[in-house]
Amino acid sequence: MSKINISPRISTLPLSAVRKLVPYANETKKKGVLIYHLNIGDPDIKTPEAMLKVLKQWQINPIGYAPGIGEPIFLDALLTYYHRLGQIFVKKEDLIATIGGSEAVAMALFAVTSQGDEVLVFEPFYSGYLPPAHLFGVKLVAVPTRIQDGFHLPPKKTIESKITTKTKAILFCTPGNPTGTVYTRQEMKMLVALAKKRGLFLISDEVYREFIFVNRSHVSLLEFMTQIPDQAILVDSLSKRYSLCGARLGVLLSLNKAVIKGVSIMAQGRLSGGLIDQHLAAKLIDVPHSYISAIQKEYRKRRDFLYEGLLSIPGVTMTKPEGAFYCMVSLPVKNAEQFCIWLLTHFRDNNETVMLAPGAGFYITPGQGKNEVRIAYVLKISQLKRCIQIIAQALSAYNTQVM
Numbered sequence: 001m002s003k004i005n006i007s008p009r010i011s012t013l014p015l016s017a018v019r020k021l022v023p024y025a026n027e028t029k030k031k032g033v034l035i036y037h038l039n040i041g042d043p044d045i046k047t048p049e050a051m052l053k054v055l056k057q058w059q060i061n062p063i064g065y066a067p068g069i070g071e072p073i074f075l076d077a078l079l080t081y082y083h084r085l086g087q088i089f090v091k092k093e094d095l096i097a098t099i100g101g102s103e104a105v106a107m108a109l110f111a112v113t114s115q116g117d118e119v120l121v122f123e124p125f126y127s128g129y130l131p132p133a134h135l136f137g138v139k140l141v142a143v144p145t146r147i148q149d150g151f152h153l154p155p156k157k158t159i160e161s162k163i164t165t166k167t168k169a170i171l172f173c174t175p176g177n178p179t180g181t182v183y184t185r186q187e188m189k190m191l192v193a194l195a196k197k198r199g200l201f202l203i204s205d206e207v208y209r210e211f212i213f214v215n216r217s218h219v220s221l222l223e224f225m226t227q228i229p230d231q232a233i234l235v236d237s238l239s240k241r242y243s244l245c246g247a248r249l250g251v252l253l254s255l256n257k258a259v260i261k262g263v264s265i266m267a268q269g270r271l272s273g274g275l276i277d278q279h280l281a282a283k284l285i286d287v288p289h290s291y292i293s294a295i296q297k298e299y300r301k302r303r304d305f306l307y308e309g310l311l312s313i314p315g316v317t318m319t320k321p322e323g324a325f326y327c328m329v330s331l332p333v334k335n336a337e338q339f340c341i342w343l344l345t346h347f348r349d350n351n352e353t354v355m356l357a358p359g360a361g362f363y364i365t366p367g368q369g370k371n372e373v374r375i376a377y378v379l380k381i382s383q384l385k386r387c388i389q390i391i392a393q394a395l396s397a398y399n400t401q402v403m
């Protein structure tokens with residue numbers, strides 16, 4: 001019998017930067033060790049009560065499909081959300097409800113590229129962009145940004161130098177994962193000008209829109225959408241905003257009718273997003289503003305605490321994140337992935353350790369990010385305090401051991 005092989009398409013899929021070390025963590029947990037998870041952005045903040053109530057009082061039986069493009073009650077609520085943001089030009093037909101922002105990213109990439117095309121990303125970038133690009137045969141081309149510039153955009157000519165005849169889009173995220181960088185109005189204007197000049201799509205991932213810790217407001221692609229109606233695509237998600245990661249709720253928003261038509265056919269192809277999820281998410285318009293402002297306050301406190309704490313560790317460098325709930329941190333080690341593995345497999349303090357995401361997984365340029373880690377501050381201050389103690393002790397022990 002001839003040998004059965006799976007496709008190289010799947011066997012070469014890149015491993016998720018945030019989940020890569022999970023097998024080590026599972027082994028460690030089996031031994032009764034407590035692991036603080038700073039590796040993944042799954043918030044510990046409670047989901048709004050108004051949403052949970054829908055689950056507790058659920059009556060619809062049977063639980064059928066929702067329309068492919070989204071349950072009307074959810075689309076109406078999203079429309080209200082964007083109108084409240086001041087974007088009154090948005091219409092219901094510009095929205096597709098997706099299965100998380102992840103599906104919106106994949107659909108946007110599928111809609112604007114063909115196999116062999118290129119999409120610019122600002123490195124380091126969210127590693128979740130890699131799998132759909134790989135699946136569709138699209139090359140992500142890295143435009144480097146620097147830790148000493150707070151990962152803000154490089155000059156326009158640097159970005160332009162990466163554009164080829166195959167470039168179809170610029171995919172970016174503000175506030176950024178993994179960097180926490182919030183692009184300024186000037187930077188957003190530059191991207192819009194570049195898209196106009198070079199005829200590119202802009203795909204703006206704004207799933208952390210509400211998490212801004214600097215004294216300037218978030219500048220959304222929505223503000224420029226009517227200037228470049230055919231080129232702008234917004235990716236959004238409820239996962240982080242309402243602590244709904246497990247409910248899988250996202251949005252693709254575009255004024256380009258051909259994009260929306262194509263994506264709605266894709267959406268029909270996978271039949272439906274979750275009916276229950278969309279009904280509970282429709283309550284987003286009943287979530288009081290105090291819920292969001294309390295979260296903003298909490299994450300800002302955590303950001304400040306973590307920043308001060310990490311910088312007090314000898315050899316650790318970082319820039320203060322401006323938003324989201326992530327930071328890229330440079331550690332005094334040669335290979336941060338080895339250090340992250342060692343933390344899980346060897347290091348214990350009072351039978352506790354921490355799990356970090358190796359920074360190199362957020363770069364595609366070989367050798368970049370080798371001494372960096374990404375930290376998600378999705379734990380309480382008391383837990384972050386403990387994590388900082390553990391990281392400090394571990395670095396000292398690791399460097400003594402490898403010397």
Ligand SMILES: Cc1ncc(COP(=O)(O)O)c(C=O)c1O
Binds near residue numbers: 099207
């Ligand atoms: C920048 C960014 N975009 C999109 C997503 C996708 O999230 P979800 O599929 O849960 O909406 C994430 C998740 O971490 C993210 O960090």
